[in-house]
Amino acid sequence: MRGSKRLRRRVGVALVLLAAASAAIWAHGRRAHPPVPGYMQRLGGDFALDSADGVVRLSGFRGDLVLLYFGYTHCPDACPMALGRMAAVIRSLSPDERRHVHGLFVSLDPRRDTPEILKKYVRFYDPSFVGVTGSPEALKGIAARWRISYSLPEHPKDMNYAVEHSTFIYLIDAEGRPVTLFGDDTPLATMRQDIEAWLP
Amino acid sequence: MKKTVWMTMLAISLLATGAQAAELHVQGAWVRLPPPVSDTAAAYALFGNPGKQDVRITGVSADVAASAMLHSMAGGRMETLKHADVPAGGRVRFAPGGMHIMLMGLKHPLTAGDTIRIDLRYADGSHQGFDAVVRDARSDAGGMEHMGDMHDMGGMEHPH
Numbered sequence: 001m002r003g004s005k006r007l008r009r010r011v012g013v014a015l016v017l018l019a020a021a022s023a024a025i026w027a028h029g030r031r032a033h034p035p036v037p038g039y040m041q042r043l044g045g046d047f048a049l050d051s052a053d054g055v056v057r058l059s060g061f062r063g064d065l066v067l068l069y070f071g072y073t074h075c076p077d078a079c080p081m082a083l084g085r086m087a088a089v090i091r092s093l094s095p096d097e098r099r100h101v102h103g104l105f106v107s108l109d110p111r112r113d114t115p116e117i118l119k120k121y122v123r124f125y126d127p128s129f130v131g132v133t134g135s136p137e138a139l140k141g142i143a144a145r146w147r148i149s150y151s152l153p154e155h156p157k158d159m160n161y162a163v164e165h166s167t168f169i170y171l172i173d174a175e176g177r178p179v180t181l182f183g184d185d186t187p188l189a190t191m192r193q194d195i196e197a198w199l200p
Numbered sequence: 201m202k203k204t205v206w207m208t209m210l211a212i213s214l215l216a217t218g219a220q221a222a223e224l225h226v227q228g229a230w231v232r233l234p235p236p237v238s239d240t241a242a243a244y245a246l247f248g249n250p251g252k253q254d255v256r257i258t259g260v261s262a263d264v265a266a267s268a269m270l271h272s273m274a275g276g277r278m279e280t281l282k283h284a285d286v287p288a289g290g291r292v293r294f295a296p297g298g299m300h301i302m303l304m305g306l307k308h309p310l311t312a313g314d315t316i317r318i319d320l321r322y323a324d325g326s327h328q329g330f331d332a333v334v335r336d337a338r339s340d341a342g343g344m345e346h347m348g349d350m351h352d353m354g355g356m357e358h359p360h
């Protein structure tokens with residue numbers, strides 16, 4: 001009788017210690033992520049857009065990281081640079097890490113960018129990248145939630161027009177939340193460090 | 201005596217020509233190879249102005265493109281420029297992430313190694329052509345710092 005009581009007490013102590021250790025590990029894990037700036041916490045949100053291979057949801061990448069960029073395929077400078085940098089930083093990761101980082105390109109210019117064109121466009125940079133777009137209304141809503149400013153000509157005189165747009169790359173964590181922004185002058189080494197800090 | 205007069209006249213005519221038409225030194229001009237589905241490309245170069253007058257670039261065109269325009273990235277946003285100024289004795293670098301020439305409506309797909317003829321129009325009404333080489337920049341996507349190095353290696357002009 002006394003023995004089983006002692007055993008129960010020991011199991012109880014062990015459970016408390018285990019719980020404390022788990023909490024410490026969990027807290028440490030949480031602390032390992034860099035702080036998310038306040039303005040980043042107020043933007044973002046899930047969305048569903050069309051790719052050549054069906055509907056793609058941002059939440060479909062849960063558990064992995066996403067490098068998200070908003071642009072258009074007729075973009076001569078900013079988008080090729082951003083996609084090239086996304087591809088380069090992913091290439092610089094170990095094969096194990098690489099499997100958990102995805103590239104997602106959202107075209108703000110559905111008038112010219114069909115999902116099929118987008119697929120060919122993003123594959124030029126990395127065969128694993130996904131290109132999506134949607135209705136002008138859907139894109140407008142997503143851009144507003146993601147604080148993307150852009151201007152499409154309403155009545156272009158021909159199909160050769162430029163789209164002015166924000167040029168940041170968003171890093172999305174495993175929970176689907178934007179956690180940091182990369183500008184076109186962010187060194188690749190910094191991008192890589194940030195990605196590694198957020199890897200699940 | 202006769203020779204001196206002749207030389208003076210030559211000098212005057214040269215000076216007159218110099219004052220008449222703007223001219224820029226163009227170095228390291230290249231065009232970014234676009235993905236095969238895109239009919240838009242960016243051109244970059246280092247423009248030096250050896251003259252005593254500022255040069256204002258007011259327009260641009262290229263045989264290979266339906267239209268072309270001057271663009272600039274400012275504050276994380278891409279914007280169209282009405283003109284670009286190269287100050288007298290100064291240089292302006294068109295480079296990834298900054299100013300560039302946007303070639304739109306490419307008439308045929310570009311291939312790395314192609315030479316593209318680009319024509320600049322100046323505020324004084326004159327114009328100037330230069331050649332730019334098409335380059336596949338995917339492998340040097342390491343960032344602008346790297347691209348800058350490439351330019352400086354390719355260019356001949358260094359401040360002394």
